[in-house]
Amino acid sequence: xxxxxxxxxxxxxxxxxxxxxxxxxxxxxxxxxxxxxGKDSAFVISSPRVWQHxxxxxxxxxxxxxxxxxLMDDREIAKNLSTVExxxxxxxRAGADRGAVLVAVGGGVVGDVAxxxxxxxxxxxxLIHIPTTVVAQVDSAIGGKTGVNLPEGKNLVGAFYPPRAxxxxxxxxxxxxxxxxxxxIFEVIKYGVIGDARLxxxxxxxxxxxxxxxxxxxxxIIARSVAQKACVVSxxxxxxxxxxxxxxxHTFAHALESVTxxxxxxxxxxxxxxxxxxxxLAVANGMFLAREAxxxxxxxxxxxxxxxxxxxxxxxxxxxxxxxxxTRAGRLRFVLPESIGKVRCGVEVDPAMLLQVLxxxxxxxxxxxxxxxxxx
Numbered sequence: 001x002x003x004x005x006x007x008x009x010x011x012x013x014x015x016x017x018x019x020x021x022x023x024x025x026x027x028x029x030x031x032x033x034x035x036x037x038g039k040d041s042a043f044v045i046s047s048p049r050v051w052q053h054x055x056x057x058x059x060x061x062x063x064x065x066x067x068x069x070x071l072m073d074d075r076e077i078a079k080n081l082s083t084v085e086x087x088x089x090x091x092x093r094a095g096a097d098r099g100a101v102l103v104a105v106g107g108g109v110v111g112d113v114a115x116x117x118x119x120x121x122x123x124x125x126x127l128i129h130i131p132t133t134v135v136a137q138v139d140s141a142i143g144g145k146t147g148v149n150l151p152e153g154k155n156l157v158g159a160f161y162p163p164r165a166x167x168x169x170x171x172x173x174x175x176x177x178x179x180x181x182x183x184x185i186f187e188v189i190k191y192g193v194i195g196d197a198r199l200x201x202x203x204x205x206x207x208x209x210x211x212x213x214x215x216x217x218x219x220x221i222i223a224r225s226v227a228q229k230a231c232v233v234s235x236x237x238x239x240x241x242x243x244x245x246x247x248x249x250h251t252f253a254h255a256l257e258s259v260t261x262x263x264x265x266x267x268x269x270x271x272x273x274x275x276x277x278x279x280x281l282a283v284a285n286g287m288f289l290a291r292e293a294x295x296x297x298x299x300x301x302x303x304x305x306x307x308x309x310x311x312x313x314x315x316x317x318x319x320x321x322x323x324x325x326x327t328r329a330g331r332l333r334f335v336l337p338e339s340i341g342k343v344r345c346g347v348e349v350d351p352a353m354l355l356q357v358l359x360x361x362x363x364x365x366x367x368x369x370x371x372x373x374x375x376x
Contacts, residue, residue: 115146134184
């Protein structure tokens with residue numbers, strides 16, 4: 001198969017960096033490390049399970065450029081300040097200085113921790129992302145948001161710190177377990193809803209092919225999603241306005257993850273539920289047509305069943321939402337769809353309406369298309 005690579009630029013306050021999308025872009029890693037930090041400057045951070053699949057390949061590519069490899073738990077429950085401290089201390093022991101380049105090889109958890117470490121260690125060192133999950137390739141590795149969780153909520157401690165480059169190689173998705181791969185597709189659906197109706201239609205028509213990991217389908221959805229993320233964050237790096245669109249479904253999702261202690265859902269699965277809840281809320285609020293909401297729910301269902309809604313009271317979920325960093329003065333603000341391809345940010349809704357939507361979600365099966373009556 002002929003290798004095609006796309007270079008997508010992302011603007012940041014610290015300069016422009018590139019996201020390289022395509023099969024074989026991993027081979028460009030040594031050259032990028034040399035540009036960022038020079039010879040013998042690469043410190044790799046990954047997880048045991050990712051390293052089992054790709055460690056030998058990364059070592060082969062980096063050769064003598066790699067100084068050390070640090071492995072961390074890549075479960076969401078490990079995305080905390082204790083892990084950040086442990087990684088920083090290992091960097092000290094490995095001899096990392098201000099010229100070090102941290103190469104993050106993994107999914108969103110590894111990328112978020114590595115990003116925060118890079119922003120903090122020696123007051124800032126070089127960072128290159130090699131995302132190995134769908135979520136990381138299309139979303140979390142791009143844009144410079146780093147962060148770790150507190151018991152009180154998700155990503156409450158972090159920094160804006162852009163990488164020097166991102167290598168999104170679809171070949172790295174080949175070894176992903178089915179559930180984890182499918183979970184990432186929900187973030188792609190998000191991009192279709194917030195600003196790319198063509199991408200949404202592609203997902204409606206080609207989901208089976210995508211779930212088979214067809215190379216052409218993967219190349220299309222990754223490049224399309226990356227381009228949209230790059231466009232948004234280049235205009236609003238620090239989430240002061242436009243970037244809020246990327247939070248579609250996430251106010252609900254972060255609450256679901258928090259109240260279940262990050263043990264029940266993959267992030268994308270929580271986003272899947274979050275988009276369903278946001279669609280229901282938008283319909284109830286009179287700003288989203290029921291038939292469009294049905295299209296969204298049906299696409300989510302094509303990916304497969306979601307883990308069930310938790311047996312948590314609506315009031316407790318609302319309390320978890322209010323701990324979210326996107327809340328303003330204690331008032332919940334939602335990103336809600338107006339049509340497929342367009343959302344509205346900063347929407348405040350009647351608290352009674354929100355509680356009713358949460359009750360409806362609790363009564364919906366993991367196959368939401370079976371019971372979700374959006375025509376009411």
